[in-house]
Amino acid sequence: MGAGAVGVAAGVTDGGAADEAGADGGGDAAAAEGAVLSEAAAELAAQRELRERIEQRKAEKDGPIPAGTKLSGQAADLLAAVRAVESGDKPDPALLRAVAAPAPAPARVASGGAPATPAAPVAVAPAPGPVPAPRAVVDGVRAVLAEGGAPEAFAGQVSAVLGEQAAGLLREDPWQLLAVPGVRPEQADGFARALLGAACGPGDERRAAALVGWLLERGALQGHTALEASAVRTALAGHGVPDPDEAVRHAVAEGAVLVFQEGPDDDENENENDDDDENEAEEDAGGEEAGGGAREDSTADDAAERPVLLGLDRYALAEESLADGLARLVKTGPDASWEEAAAAAGSPSAAELVRAVAGHGLVLHTGGEAARAEPAALAEAARALGLRAVVAAHSENGRDRLGGGAENGAGAGETGSGGGAGRDVVTVAGLLAGAEGPGRDADGMFALDLLVVLDAPQLDVETATMLVESLPDGSRLVLSGDPGVLWSAGAGRVFGDLLAARVCPQIASRTPDPGPVGELVSGIGIGELNQVAAPGKEVVIVPVRDAGEAVHRTVQLVADSVPRAFGLAAGQTQVITVGHGGSAGTRALNAALKERLNPGPGRFAGFDPGDRIAYVPAPGRTLQGSVLSADADGLHLECGGAAVVVPKDRVESAVRHGWALTAHQAAGMRWEAAVVVLPGDAAQGLSRPWVYTAFGRGARHLSVVHGVDEALPRAVAEGVPRERVTRLRGLVEGLLAEAGA
Structure with a gap:
């Protein structure tokens, strides 16, 4: 493999949601060997502790599966079940129930009850990046990479991902390289051939196991928490694996992946209830075996129709823990003291929301931008009752629109323009890290009674699990958001699944978004691209013939037309386009906008003081700001009023110019004006959620640079999002069915 074979980007390489939501993946090269830990070190340390708790929980549940040994216990049951289903045989229904059964809920302290062992959060929040490995580890990996013909500069990232034994792991199993984000199978194959020579081939068991894991990680980048086993086998065949069936079985046996067959549907529940009655009667008459046989036939027939899923333990544990926590919240009883707050809530929708929260521990709230005032009013009503209430938004932009700001650190108490105390309007990331909000109690739980999460569609399964597992018993959770927008950049579809x-109660806001932009976006939400009256040029369509004209007209709109018509500064207008690449993607647009708005030589890794930037500290999280300076410590930024230093080795992968963003990056944010750019080559990237999200980012004005002809109305009418494979809905329904809720 040549020197450039593994010079790949850290991140998604196939245009998935996480790729669109992230910065350019330039690779965190080997500069990590001498790097000083960034300002996120404290957060990373906490997350490492949470990772250890995950491993401990997994060990307590099943115990480790030593590679190459015979399976026993539940692992053997799972493998037997998947083999039986895939071969067409009738599996043992007891095995299928074991496959579908979620993890037991952790012990907790019930309100007014006897104390129990407190449960701590068990999922891992997205980390800003891997912790740099020691120099000796990096040197060892560098030697192995050189031997395999891979770029030595890649050693830092490989070491950070594979850990202290990275060199030995790579030498024994070169396909471990696929665990590093951005590495593709053909690159790992070339590396393996260089190290192993004739000793490796497309059917190598090590290659098969690594490919299965890589396919599941790739699926997670596209939003799936699991994949159907049949889809994995098909993909393996496409990568030249001679026996995909055996490859899947081997990956399960080695413990590289978990296997599931999700729980019974409603018809099966009815069959099982009937069978239970029959079994009880026959047991009384001494017919226990006959009754058991009747249940097996019913369960096995239904089970054969349900797909077998493969998943990584990381997402499996997160979904199981999240389901446990959500079921606990659903079973939280009513509180009569809330009723008096409903009368003071303001709008009828807000009053309805307060009454729902009075009776339930988990409530879902849907609506557009204007509807955000309703959960904010709920939080104010809770505070008026003397309760501890916090509102958390997806982004700093969303937080600031509710009156929060850079002063929202722990202990801040200033009142923002939104009417709430500063510390009571936070970001989700800041709340989890302890940098914003009320902090945690002695058991590691949030010190609050009510948590309202805005922009709920942006919650991936791991972040949602961290939030839910951090809520104390007796507290209440409201998830609020617009179900029409793009889903999270990370794996899962938490809001949609719930x-x-x-x-639980679902409160739909009756407060529409005002003005021509609100009217246009409301129509898009139901599949209609309508012409709207815009006497004040609130909505403007700018037709273009090609990408070059699209870039030219975009610069003209941002620099001249929109500021002149609406009295806005250039920084109050956001450009949104379909992707980073292409003739009118973010790269091309940002280059043109920089040349017009802040020209310079780009002497700081392509940046100059005053450049508008988008900083991605973790996948799915975008901070906007500007460049201040650069020195030996890295690139100095100002983001939302806070100073940020990005280390030199992180700049290429985490920072890009930010005059133009993708719709995924812009989700959860809003500006005074938005310019949406749709060049001809953008047609394939359009869907109804994409258009809905992009067109709704401008509060006062929307310009559409339109070069896709009929592809736009077709996307609005027909472009439904691709479904994500997740397990959360079935897990929650199963837990509550078992509890009789």
Whole structure:
């Protein structure tokens, strides 16, 4: 493999949601060997502790599966079940129930009850990046990479991902390289051939196991928490694996992946209830074996129709823990003291929301931008009752729109323009890190009674698990958001799964977004691209013939037309386009906008003081700001009023110019004006959620640079999002069914 074979980007390489939501993946090269830990070191240390708790929980549940040894216990049951289903045989229904059974809920302290062992959060929040490995580890990996023909500069990132034994792991199993974000199978194959020579081939068991894990990680970048086993086998065949069936079985046996067959549907529940009655009667008459046989036939027939899923333990544990926590919240009883707050809530929708929270521990709230005032009013009503209430938004931009700001650190108490105390309006990331909000109690739980999470569609499964597992018993959770926008950049579809499960009250706001932009976006939400009256040029369509004209007209709009018509500064207008690449993607648009708005030589890794930037500290989280300076410590930024230093080795992968963003990056944020750019080559990237999200980012004005002809109305009418494979809905429904809720 040549020197450039592994010079790949850290991140998604196939245009998935996380790629669109992130910065350019330039690779955190080997500069990590001598780097000083960034300002996120404290957060990373806490997350390492949470990772250890995950491993401890996994060990307590099943115990480790030593590679190459015979399976026993539940692991053997799972493998037997998947083999039986895939071969067409009738599996043992007891095995299928073991496959579908979620993890037991952790012991907690019930309100007014006897104390129990407190449960701590068990999921891992997205980390800003891997912790740099020691120099000796990096040197060892560098030697192995050189031997395999891979770029030695890649050693730092490989070491950070694979850990202290990285060199030995790579030498024994070169396909471990696929665990590093951005590495593709053909690159790992070339590396393996260089190290192993004729000793390796496409059917190598090590290659097969690594490919299965890589496919599941790739699926997670596209939003899936699991994949159907049949889809994995098909993909393995596409990568030249001679026996995909055996490859999947081997990956399960080695403990590289987990196997599931999700729980019974409603018809099966009815069958099992009937069978239970029959079994009880026959047991009384001495017919225990006959009754058991009747249940097996019913369960096995239904089970054969349900797909077998493969998943990584990381997402499996997160979904199981999240389901446990959500079921606990659903079972939280009513509190009559809330009723008096409903009368003071303001709008009828807000009053309805308060009454729902009075009776339930988990409530879902849907609505657009204007509807955000309703959960904010709920939080104010809770505070008026003497309760501890916090509102958390996805982004700093969303937090600031509710009156929060850079002063929202722990202990701040200033009142913002939104009417709430500064510390009571936070970001989700800041709340989890302890940098914002009320902090945690002695058991590691949030010191609050009510948590309202805005922009709930942006919650991936791991972040949602961290939030829910950090809520103390007796507290209440409201998830609020617009179900029409793009889903999270990370794996999962938490808000959508809960809306579909219907296990708690759902309050739909009756407050529409005002003005021509609101009217246009409301139509898009139901599949209609309508012409709207815009007497004040609130909505403007700018037709273009090609990408070059699209870039030219975009610069003209941002620099001249929109500021002149609406009295806005250039920084109050945001450009949104389909992707980073292409003739009118973020790279091309940002280059043109920089040349017009802040020209310079780009002497700081392509940046100059005053450049508008988008900083991605973790996948799915974008901070906007500007460049201040650069020195030996890295690139100095100002983001939302706070000073940020990005180490030199992180700049290429985490920072890009920010005059133009993708719609995924812009989700959860809003500006006074938005310019949406749709060049001809953008047609394939359009869907109804994409258009809905992009067109709704401008509060006062929307310009559409339109070069996709009929592809735009077709996307609005027909472009439904691709479904994500997740397990959360079934897990929550199963837990509540078992509890009789």
